[in-house]
Amino acid sequence: MDQLSAMRVFVRVVETGNFTRAATALDMPKTTVTNMVQGLEAHLSTTLLNRTTRRVMVTTDGALYYERALQILSEIDELDGSMSHSQAGPSGRLRVEMAGAFADLIVIPNLCDFYMSYPRIQLDIGVGDRLVDYIAENVDCALRGGTPTDQSLVARKVGELKMRTFASPLYLERHGAPTHPNDLTEGHLAVGYLNAAAGRVLSMEFCRGDEVIEISPRYAISVNDARSYVNAIISGIGVGQAASFMVKDAVARGELVEILPDWECEVLPLYIVYPQTRHLSNKVRVFVDWLAKRVQALKEPEQGKARWEAAE
CATH class of the missing domain: 3.40.190.10 (Periplasmic binding protein-like II)
Structure with a gap:
């Protein structure tokens, strides 16, 4: 058994709440996800998850294992990210959510500049102002206008709009x-x-x-x-x-x-937000830094040229 891979699968099952959503997020067959979790439980000689026909519930041992596994995986990702950053640069798929206006007017017109700097990052941009389930939908971060109120999210301010x-x-x-x-x-x-x-x-x-x-x-x-x-x-x-x-x-x-x-x-105010349970990887960090520069580069139009003057 590949214990590290099984650990990642188990963490995703806990975060998404069931095997089907975890399989979708991991792009794996559901049977593979189920077998890997069962193999992990056999290796540990304990039950990590209680299954019902409708949902998956974490056992006491499962909750303890999840917290430690999350910490270990974050440290591994940080180590891997620091090595790739120093050599080949950040890489992998980056799933970002943002409003359509931000995508059309800030991000997409400048994407060639981002790709030239980080050619190994593949961006998946979801467009809309809807509420996002970051874990179930495997979203790395989102660009949002206004001060975030969700305490489960980490927020970094990237700029302000007049x-x-x-x-x-x-x-x-x-x-x-x-x-x-x-x-x-x-x-x-x-x-x-x-x-x-x-x-x-x-x-x-x-x-x-x-x-x-x-x-x-x-x-x-x-x-x-x-x-x-x-x-x-x-x-x-x-x-x-x-x-x-x-x-x-x-x-x-x-x-x-x-x-x-x-x-x-x-x-x-404009914020990049991401869930507390997600490690801020190098690919997210470089995107946030790049986006902050793009927001700060926005120029205000000259004043006084488009104000209403009633016809006499």
Whole structure:
């Protein structure tokens, strides 16, 4: 029996909760996964898992073995990673989740630069703002906007995005341009952003000097995807707040204009998050460092060129 491989299989079964998901994550036949765990139990002369038709439960011995195995595997991965980093460089598949706007506007346009530096890393990018089961789906890390609230995740801040308030010319022709944030609570509509982690539509925050205003205007539609959010603002159905890099092309085409320019919006922090049980391997570390540089390189568009001026 290859005890190290069996140990890795056992850890994945515990983390995913059953043999089927573990087999999928490991890209192995389910029978192989089952046989390897049974072989490990025979070698240790103890029962690590109690099986039922619906789920797998860890025994007391299994829980103790899992904790020690996780520590040992992390140390082995760190050792292997340090050797590969010093010689051939980081390698392997890297599964990353991020919102579509981040993928389209930050990561994918610069991927050739990343691949030239790290040709042995194969990126699998999942696009969307959904909740992710990092262990069951074998996700290494995710790029997320906003401060993480999940205490089971480790978070590293990679940058900040300045937010501004925008509307389409069509919307402004129909509803007029607000002159104060409080105007948005009467006679105006917003596009709501539905935060999957919070389970609610996010409010809008404005500040000018020491004055801070937080409002929740009536929204005509809410979405949980950044690209759909911007497209809804362009359609003229409501106003919204977005990072400037996300709307710069729409602004250049005249599809969006900035409103309430004297009021600053809340800064959106960007974080790379990964589960505490996952070792931060060299391939993840170099991707995080590279991504932080890409975020910091984002340039703000020149101010004052795309603000609404009502026709006389």
